[in-house]
Amino acid sequence: INLWDIDIKGACLGCVHCGYDNQCVYEGKDDYIDFYNTKVKTADILVWAGTIKDRYLSSRWKVFFDRSFFTGHAPSLIGKQIGFIISGPLSQVPNLRQILEGQVEVKHGNPVNFVTDEYGDSTKIDNSLQYLARRLVQFADNNYIKSSTFLGVGGTKIFRDAVWGRLRFSFRADHVAYRKLGIYDFPQKEYKVRIINAIFLLLLKLPAFKVEFNKRRKKEMIKPLQKILEDIK
Numbered sequence: 001i002n003l004w005d006i007d008i009k010g011a012c013l014g015c016v017h018c019g020y021d022n023q024c025v026y027e028g029k030d031d032y033i034d035f036y037n038t039k040v041k042t043a044d045i046l047v048w049a050g051t052i053k054d055r056y057l058s059s060r061w062k063v064f065f066d067r068s069f070f071t072g073h074a075p076s077l078i079g080k081q082i083g084f085i086i087s088g089p090l091s092q093v094p095n096l097r098q099i100l101e102g103q104v105e106v107k108h109g110n111p112v113n114f115v116t117d118e119y120g121d122s123t124k125i126d127n128s129l130q131y132l133a134r135r136l137v138q139f140a141d142n143n144y145i146k147s148s149t150f151l152g153v154g155g156t157k158i159f160r161d162a163v164w165g166r167l168r169f170s171f172r173a174d175h176v177a178y179r180k181l182g183i184y185d186f187p188q189k190e191y192k193v194r195i196i197n198a199i200f201l202l203l204l205k206l207p208a209f210k211v212e213f214n215k216r217r218k219k220e221m222i223k224p225l226q227k228i229l230e231d232i233k
Contacts, residue, residue, distance in 0.1 A: 006032060007032075011066050012067050018069070021173050024070035036070075044080060047132075048084050049087075057086075072171055072177070075109075079109070082104045084113070086115070086116045087116070089118045098151065102151035105155070110145045115129055160184065
């Protein structure tokens with residue numbers, strides 16, 4: 001799908017009108033929202049292709065990414081396999097690669113791989129494209145999602161804390177989605193751990209207990225992992 005073939009009246013206005021119930025001010029005025037809901041959200045595999053311009057992609061891609069904010073901070077690419085075909089010196093613009101990977105991970109998609117034409121070798125490009133296609137289908141068939149990097153984990157936690165706190169009323173739709181998806185996974189909900197920590201902090205003030213604690217610290221820290229190691233053996 002050529003993004004220029006989609007009727008997009010304008011870029012995101014930053015008005016946050018969508019924060020309450022994901023209703024964008026462009027609703028019914030152009031084709032973007034319908035396109036995103038019926039084409040992007042329903043796909044199992046997505047391949048994003050673009051040309052590097054001024055250390056980013058085209059202005060049309062920028063509009064595409066920005067307008068997707070009508071979904072708020074809630075993940076809208078859950079379980080989708082994403083491939084990237086980039087024309088230009090991607091290895092010289094690591095920031096662009098990080099932006100694309102981070103955006104997919106925060107939206108809970110799976111960034112599979114990048115293919116570029118920067119090496120100028122047709123055979124290598126063809127093989128890379130074939131490999132990307134094979135991996136996309138294989139991962140989709142097996143519902144494979146690799147472990148998220150710091151980009152996805154860190155981004156999700158930042159949004160989680162913000163939506164739980166001071167942004168909850170501004171982004172009610174995010175709050176509803178986060179509760180439904182189980183994104184509110186705060187450590188402080190582990191009441192047993194909180195009680196144990198409180199008791200141990202008090203006991204550590206006792207010199208004798210502190211000495212014994214330091215002796216057993218490492219052993220006790222890895223104790224929960226011993227069963228896993230035993231099962232492997």
